[in-house]
Amino acid sequence: MKTLVWVEHDGSAVKDATLAAVTAASQLGEVHLLVAGEGVDSVAQAAAKIAGVGKVHVADDAAYAHALAENIAPLVVELMGHHDAFVAPSTTTGKNVAPRVAALLDVMQISDILSVESEDTFTRPIYAGNAIATVQSSDAKKVITVRGTAFEKAATEGGSGEIEAVASQGDTGVSRFVNAEIAQNARPELTSAKIIVSGGRALQNGENFHSIIEPLADKLGAGVGASRAAVDAGYVPNDYQVGQTGKIVAPEVYIAVGISGAIQHLAGMKDSKVIVAINKDEDAPIFQVADIGLVGDLFKVVPELTEKL
């Protein structure tokens, strides 16, 4: 099976989520990559070095500069003439592009897979991760998105992919990029952080988030996350949200501070290796999944923890 993997990048480097998608794709067969964007030579060079990669298709055109699904989808469909599967990471870009590709190919997408059981059979979470379904696809071509935390990342060295330019399909004219506000964040990216410190509604306001959660995170070199309640209350921006509708993370250590543990939140973090919960309510559902729990007032406990670590 020849698979085409969508390379997610920021214009200069390949993003980690792609590496997990490459691992999933390698379980299906021969791995080809698609690097689309404007001025993406360095990305293509980096992509070609990913272990196990065959061809690297490079589409360099202004129409692909912002990864608009309307322009990317026809490009992928063209390449799918000689590939059997399209694999994308379950990032917002992957989720935006892949279903459009699937519809144009008249196939049903398999979203957010956790494992590859065989060429046509996969597992995926449903109901906010409260059930795992094994599904078999009868479509000739497969369109798949991959949960990044469920697969090891492919090595970024050792590969010798062959770079090949692909003709642009042009601009479809049904979408136009206006602008982006990407949060400047010096801390590790949530989906690839080894340690995450997350705060919930109990923080009470954004200032407390800065003064209590962030010093602990910085001490640990951790990424900072939040529950939906903390995001909705405006303590932190949306992209901090961990959960069914936010980011899915699986760090080595997840420290939940003042988070009760609603199912929607657990859906985003319950595959973490070790979960630490700090909450003053000893009956909070978070303690049912926590490996280590500390019942106490976060305003006292967390500064003390930061101090003593």
Add this chain to the structure above:
Amino acid sequence: MKVLVPVKRVLDYNVKPRVKADGTGVDLANVKMSMNPFDEIAVEEAIRLKDKGVTEIVVVSIGEPKAQETLRTALAMGADRAILVNSDTKVEPLGVAKILAKIVEEEQPQLVILGKQAIDDDNNQTGQMLAGLLGWGQGTFASKVELGDGTVTVTREVDGGLETDSFPLPAIVTTDLRLNEPRYASLPNIMKAKSKPLAQKTAADYGVDVTSRLTTLKVVEPGKRQAGVKVADVDELVTKLHAMGIAK
């Protein structure tokens, strides 16, 4: 202008799903069902656009007869009329998108607003598929929607922040959580909704083949986490973290 809003009846988001012992799926007998939360946000957004040029809101649901309740809820919130496409079998996003494409052809809306994902299947596909089938622009994961002159500008929640894109009408929008706070239907509006028109159709009426492409072989509960320990104080927590090699 006309707006089409597809809505789905799903297991209420507060209910903890139970996997059936025979592994065929999740038990939906005698549990509370509700409108998919993202679809409520879609209905709300359509209503809010009413003072900005939207003249009619048509809601549509595809599924069992009980989806009528979901449509009545949308009508009570403020939608004008409803279409129910009856189907005995579960219809996948691809099938739903194909039926919706036919309805779009018939109704000629300028905007279709969908939820970004249904909280049962967690697919996050239907809006994008519909946009693909129609060849329209897709403003997915919207946290802000602004109607302009023949365009819609959508601020989208993307990894790392926000992205704003503009699309010529007609276009597709899918809603994210932050787009709005859906209203509750008042009792008088619930009563009024009972007399609003609700057309009954079948998938066959649209000539769409909705045969499933994916077969669910089994559904199991996720692996259970081992019960953890509670520590008495910060010192004990620090010792445990150090023992794991953290911040040592």
